[in-house]
Structure formats: structure tokens, C-alpha cells
Amino acid sequence: MKKYILFALISLCLWSCSEDEIKSYQGDQYLYFSQLMNTTNDNDKKNGYMEVSFNNYPTSEEVTLRIGMSLIGKPFNEDAPYSVVAVEEIDKDDPTPNAASKNFRLPEYPKFGAGLTSDTLEVTLVKTDDLKENVKLCLKLVPNEYFQGTLQEYEQIKIVFNNIISIPVWWTTQVTRVYLGTYSRRKYEEFVKCTGVSNFGALSTAEKRGHALTFKRYIALNNVMDVDADGNEFPMTVPIN
Numbered sequence: 001m002k003k004y005i006l007f008a009l010i011s012l013c014l015w016s017c018s019e020d021e022i023k024s025y026q027g028d029q030y031l032y033f034s035q036l037m038n039t040t041n042d043n044d045k046k047n048g049y050m051e052v053s054f055n056n057y058p059t060s061e062e063v064t065l066r067i068g069m070s071l072i073g074k075p076f077n078e079d080a081p082y083s084v085v086a087v088e089e090i091d092k093d094d095p096t097p098n099a100a101s102k103n104f105r106l107p108e109y110p111k112f113g114a115g116l117t118s119d120t121l122e123v124t125l126v127k128t129d130d131l132k133e134n135v136k137l138c139l140k141l142v143p144n145e146y147f148q149g150t151l152q153e154y155e156q157i158k159i160v161f162n163n164i165i166s167i168p169v170w171w172t173t174q175v176t177r178v179y180l181g182t183y184s185r186r187k188y189e190e191f192v193k194c195t196g197v198s199n200f201g202a203l204s205t206a207e208k209r210g211h212a213l214t215f216k217r218y219i220a221l222n223n224v225m226d227v228d229a230d231g232n233e234f235p236m237t238v239p240i241n
Contacts, residue, residue: 029073031082031112031147032154033139049136049158054127055166056198058189061127066120067139067157071112076146079111083142084121087156096160099135103128103161106139112146123159131163170201179212181238184226190236194218212240 035050050065057063084106088098105124113119123139137159141150171183180191180200192198195211203211216238218224226236 028148029071029076029080029146030149030151031141032070032072032151033067033141033157034070034118034154035068035157037154049160052125052159052161054125054131054161054163056168057127057192058185058198059193063125063127065123065125065159067123069112069119069121071117071119072151073148075115075117076112078114080114080146081109081111081144082147083144084110084139085142087138087140089136089138089158094136096134096136099137099161102126103131103135104137125159125161127163129163131161133164134160134162136160168198168200170199172201175200175208177239179208179238179240180215184228186227187236190219190224191215209240212238216240 050067052063052065054060054063086099086101086104086106103126105126107122110121121139123137125137138156139159140156141147143149165185167183168188171180171188176182180187191200194215197203197211200208200211219236219238224236225233227233
């Protein structure tokens, strides 16, 4: 009998402690960057940051990133303002320079959506000709009157970006031989302008063929010219039939 009474007292004590924890938690909302926890990009997971190259967006002067965020605590009944700032990071093990203010824009009054446990922060990266090397943009969440704090290990996120012009990794020998022909920067830009596709390598065989044929018709209808290293123009061609 004593054994059962002792068990009941322990259970009551644990329930009481649990109730205290729940009560003390109510009203405290915490915000954190969930982007790197939930990303399907293996490179982002491995490096612990996001990487972006304007080389993959040849017709765009700006790229808007949607960065995943999550809430711990009860969702708000109305949109809740939060604070995010760009911080200078000085790390002897990472010589990557911090991004200049001209190369990014943060929302002036960001808000976490009403009734949501997950939302996104939109950050705009701005292309300039002097982005000839990687730069880093470090963003940090700052507590305010709406958010008690953050998860310390997820309160900061880093975006590494550049405008280094290079041949896309997907422009392989097969792409050259079967679909798009010899690479040139102008051909790449015209292809993206025509199709809206910047990652040809992610397409299926049927999709590759379809977009290559669309591009071939686009070249013929618009009399698109290519240009060589000396600046001489010549008719643009693709091998797809």
C-alpha cells in the first residue's frame, strides 16, 4: 500500500512541475532561422551557409532570397514585427569580406505572419560589376517586444554571393553536342531570356529537348547573333533537331 501511495505522490509532483513549466512558457515566443535545418540543398547543409552566384541569373540585376524562419511558442493573432540586422563578421579563419550595403536590401519593417509557425524573410541581393569575389552577408535576429529571444545556435545566418562570370557547371560536353552547342555568355543570356531556365542540368531529357527546340525557334525568329572573343558577330546556332 505504501508503494502505491509513494507512486501517486511522485506522479502528482511531476504533474505539478510540468504544469509550472507550461505556465512559465506561455507568452514567450522565440524566433530562429530554420532555413539551414530544412534546406534540400546539400551544399548549404554541408557548409552551414547559403551560396548564391549571379552567374546563375544572367538576365537579373537583383535576386530575392526567401529565407525560412520558424516560431517557438503560440502563434500570434496578428502579424508580429521582428528585428533582423546585418552584422560585420571578422573571422581569421574566413577571409571572405563582408558585403557592402549597396549589394543587399533588407525589408524595412519585417513581420512574422499571423497564425503561422513558419514564415520567410525576403532578402534582396544586388548585382554590381565589382563583385568579382565572394562576399558574405551575415544576418542576425534581435529580440524585441514581440519576441522574447532566439535559439542561439540558429539566430544568425550567412549568405555568400558573387558575380563571378563562368561557364555553368551543367553546360557539359553532352549539352554542347546534343542541345545548345558551344557555350558563349551571350548564348547563355539569350537562352535564359527565352526559356526562363537557368539550371538546364536539373531538367529531364524531354524537358531539355523541348527547351532547346524553343530556343532554336527563338533564334530564327529574332535573328539572334552570337559574338566571338574579338567582338565579331555571327549567326547563333544550336545543334538540336
